[in-house]
Amino acid sequence: MPTLAQVLEQRTAAAAPELVEPIDRGRIRCYSCGHECPIPEGAVGVCKVRFVRDGTLHVPWGYVGGVQCDPIEKKPFFHAHPGALAYSFGMLGCDLHCSYCQNWVTSQALRDPRAVSPPLEASPQALVTDAKRLGARVVVSTYNEPLITSEWAVAIFKEARAAGLMTGFVSNGNATRRVLDYIRPHIDLYKVDLKSFDDKHYRQLGGRIEPILFTIRTLHEMGIWLEIVTLLIPGFNNGADELKRLTEFIASVSPFIPWHVTAFHKDYRMSDPENTTPEMLMEAAAIARASGLRYVYAGNTPGRVGDLENTRCHNCSTLLIERYGYFISAYRLTAEGTCPGCGTAIPGRWSRQFDGQIASTPFLPGTRRLRTL
């Protein structure tokens, strides 16, 4: 019985030329994420899914770790086609190793023997056909870190764009200039997890803060629609000073970038901190408002955070979108994406009309199951 790593070794393609550079002593530098690993012959990168063999950097290809249909609000994107169905695929592996990861079965599949997630054979055509069949409007690479499988995501996104669908990444933001330039022509939406504003915390998770801040600035400059999420973990990143610096940084890039502060629940190997309370989320939201952010949302605690699930016009406070969890209960933007009260353009990517929701809770695609490898 082959191991998961042995199965995946057979499912690769050569890395995109834009994302590799031969360096000294026969090594190849990978630029698909902020680690920029110098990989010798026969070795793997930190993510464990990209490896050098016979002088070529091999990257994941031809499978998914899983597929799920999510309301776009779950990603979360609150300013991009509310109510749309996001056909969401994950790969395996990650370049960080957060002990509280809520997708650890896929993200840590090659690092943690308890994380078992059999991959499924897939092609861009089959995935996009399935997405269209289900009425999805967006195809999203999520559940593990999409940057480490950028070539495969771009192949799927080309097919999705050709079929009239939008595309997105749900990412930790540990990118490089090269990978952002590489995905830029093919991507519409990007969510960055800004996990902390302390480099020491990032190093505990296996990264550094600077590449993440670079990614946020660059995505905004590039005009890719960006929303940012911070999972609020008591005792880890909920200090008032850290939250002030974090939200002031986002506001310095643009006060109109939506910031979602979401509730931690005990998971994976991080079981010490208490769960985040709605009051903690509301305190963090107040700090964000004071920092100048105009669109602040609290997540993972439906109905318990006052107005912090709704969208209000940043100019006149007219209630534009009402939500309960992922469910859209009212939608009042104009066809032009403006406030009906004062005519202000609301930042985001809006449809001309609200088409209702196919689902306000996630579901599995069902009938046409992909073959397990």
Ligand code: SF4
């Ligand atoms: S994706 Fe990141 S972790 Fe993986 S090999 Fe490339 S630089 Fe290293």
